[in-house]
Amino acid sequence: MNGLIAKALGFAAILIVATIVVVKKMNIDLSDPINIITVIGAIVIAGLTAGVSAKYISQMKSDTASGELADENWDGIGEYKNELPSGWAYSYLGTMIWALWYWTLGYPVNSFSQIGQWNEEVKAYNKKFESIHKNADKATLTAMGESIFLVQCAPCHGNTGDGLSGKAQDFTAGRLSKEQVLYVIKNGSNQLGYQMGAMPPMMAQGKDAEDIATYIANGMKGEQPAAFAACASCHGPDGTGMNGMAPNLKINDDTLVEHVIKHGKKGIIGRMPAFNDRMTPVQIKALATYIRTLRGE
Amino acid sequence: MFHWLEKNPFFFAVGVFLVISFAGLIEILPNFAEASRPVVGLKPYTVLELAGREVYKKDNCIACHSQLIRPFKAETDRYGQYSLSGEYAYDRPFLWGSKRTGPDLHRVGNYRTTDWHENHMWDPPSVVPGSIMPAYKHMFTNVADIETAYAEAVTVKNVFHTPYGDEFKGTRAAWEAHKPKVLADAKKIAADMKNKDVKEAVEAGKVPEIVALIAYLNRLK
Numbered sequence: 001m002n003g004l005i006a007k008a009l010g011f012a013a014i015l016i017v018a019t020i021v022v023v024k025k026m027n028i029d030l031s032d033p034i035n036i037i038t039v040i041g042a043i044v045i046a047g048l049t050a051g052v053s054a055k056y057i058s059q060m061k062s063d064t065a066s067g068e069l070a071d072e073n074w075d076g077i078g079e080y081k082n083e084l085p086s087g088w089a090y091s092y093l094g095t096m097i098w099a100l101w102y103w104t105l106g107y108p109v110n111s112f113s114q115i116g117q118w119n120e121e122v123k124a125y126n127k128k129f130e131s132i133h134k135n136a137d138k139a140t141l142t143a144m145g146e147s148i149f150l151v152q153c154a155p156c157h158g159n160t161g162d163g164l165s166g167k168a169q170d171f172t173a174g175r176l177s178k179e180q181v182l183y184v185i186k187n188g189s190n191q192l193g194y195q196m197g198a199m200p201p202m203m204a205q206g207k208d209a210e211d212i213a214t215y216i217a218n219g220m221k222g223e224q225p226a227a228f229a230a231c232a233s234c235h236g237p238d239g240t241g242m243n244g245m246a247p248n249l250k251i252n253d254d255t256l257v258e259h260v261i262k263h264g265k266k267g268i269i270g271r272m273p274a275f276n277d278r279m280t281p282v283q284i285k286a287l288a289t290y291i292r293t294l295r296g297e
Numbered sequence: 298m299f300h301w302l303e304k305n306p307f308f309f310a311v312g313v314f315l316v317i318s319f320a321g322l323i324e325i326l327p328n329f330a331e332a333s334r335p336v337v338g339l340k341p342y343t344v345l346e347l348a349g350r351e352v353y354k355k356d357n358c359i360a361c362h363s364q365l366i367r368p369f370k371a372e373t374d375r376y377g378q379y380s381l382s383g384e385y386a387y388d389r390p391f392l393w394g395s396k397r398t399g400p401d402l403h404r405v406g407n408y409r410t411t412d413w414h415e416n417h418m419w420d421p422p423s424v425v426p427g428s429i430m431p432a433y434k435h436m437f438t439n440v441a442d443i444e445t446a447y448a449e450a451v452t453v454k455n456v457f458h459t460p461y462g463d464e465f466k467g468t469r470a471a472w473e474a475h476k477p478k479v480l481a482d483a484k485k486i487a488a489d490m491k492n493k494d495v496k497e498a499v500e501a502g503k504v505p506e507i508v509a510l511i512a513y514l515n516r517l518k
Contacts, residue, residue: 118368125370151375155425156413164424167416270412278377
């Protein structure tokens with residue numbers, strides 16, 4: 001054992017002792033595999049550093065120049081002819097073969113598609129999402145609906161769903177205001193794609209229309225005005241829309257939210273754009289559930 | 298064997314460049330030619346939309362808003378369908394942007410309306426609480442330069458063969474003939490707005506910047 005190796009061993013020992021001291025001082029938990037791997041890594045690096053340094057330093061001390069000089073000579077500085085390292089040569093040949101494959105088949109036939117990746121990712125995610133939330137309870141749906149509402153709906157309907165002082169439908173008030181009902185009675189409606197089809201304008205007039213509007217705006221409580229018969233033929237005697245054949249006049253039910261999301265709506269307040277294909281059926285259901293909670297339903 | 302190359306560094310550099318660019322050329326050029334064609338159904342910007350685009354550039358919307366939806370689920374959930382190259386075929390220049398201090402706007406026409414934009418440009422926090430976007434009230438009084446926008450349309454028609462109709466010509470008479478169409482478009486936008494000054498200006502045959510900008514934003518679908 002010569003002096004150099006002894007020095008290297010000493011250096012490695014210092015590094016290892018320092019590592020152990022740090023581990024002890026900082027109370028590092030060695031039962032955690034990440035920590036133990038890190039410590040082993042530190043010790044190995046210390047050993048390798050010392051060993052490799054010792055090897056090259058001793059080689060530098062004893063090595064002499066040998067080999068054949070290349071023809072080129074720059075101001076007296078020459079270069080030895082070195083054999084191509086075989087590993088390098090084989091990988092170079094391998095790259096050439098790979099390049100041939102890549103040119104002819106790899107790129108044209110087999111190329112990566114970001115859109116394809118997106119398609120697969122979204123398909124897999126939606127499938128998983130729908131199966132997880134197939135029978136979601138009300139709390140889950142409400143939480144999900146709230147997050148969707150804050151991203152997609154809040155810019156117009158407001159963070160609390162209050163419609164930002166009349167800029168959009170107010171979900172915290174009744175299902176329909178008196179003005180909204182009168183507007184629809186006057187103009188009719190054929191926007192939401194319900195099975196019942198278009199609602200013709202002027203189904204009721206004058207005091208009849210006023211009575212109907214007041215009744216609906218009050219949440220359909222109290223005595224039903226006689227004129228409501230005109231509405232009942234499509235919206236049902238109780239105004240709930242005959243199980244999704246026509247819009248529900250009482251609450252924002254799942255069907256109503258689904259139809260508005262799909263078709264958008266232009267009414268007395270303004271136009272709401274359609275959000276078609278932006279949400280899955282479960283998400284629309286969640287949104288409807290959340291919108292109903294805004295009014296404590 | 299190749300010592301002569303090492304002795305001629307200039308030609309060596311040219312050779313290296315050719316070899317390296319060859320791979321790039323065969324991969325990039327065919328895709329580029331394919332992707333730069335307009336997608337089916339894409340129409341060139343109307344003159345009013347072009348004027349709005351100029352407002353968008355002038356007020357530097359691009360500094361905070363991008364117009365490029367990447368094919369990541371998180372982005373398509375929020376902004377809609379990912380963007381395709383062919384959708385930018387008539388964008389000169391494209392306004393992709395590189396920073397999103399605000400949201401992406403490439404499909405903003407799908408989910409915002411004229412009156413929303415009106416409220417928002419007048420006072421952003423009134424519709425988006427906590428928004429750091431500044432108000433752009435000057436757009437309600439500044440008048441958009443529809444004449445230059447028309448000139449731009451004629452230029453891209455002549456230079457790049459953008460499919461505007463034959464009636465787009467670089468003459469005063471052609472512009473006077475086209476102007477009523479621009480004003481009619483502006484009236485349609487103004488009809489959905491509440492600001493009285495804007496409505497009066499449009500009635501008087503002027504196009505406030507906000508009208509042109511909203512026409513442009515509604516077009517982004």
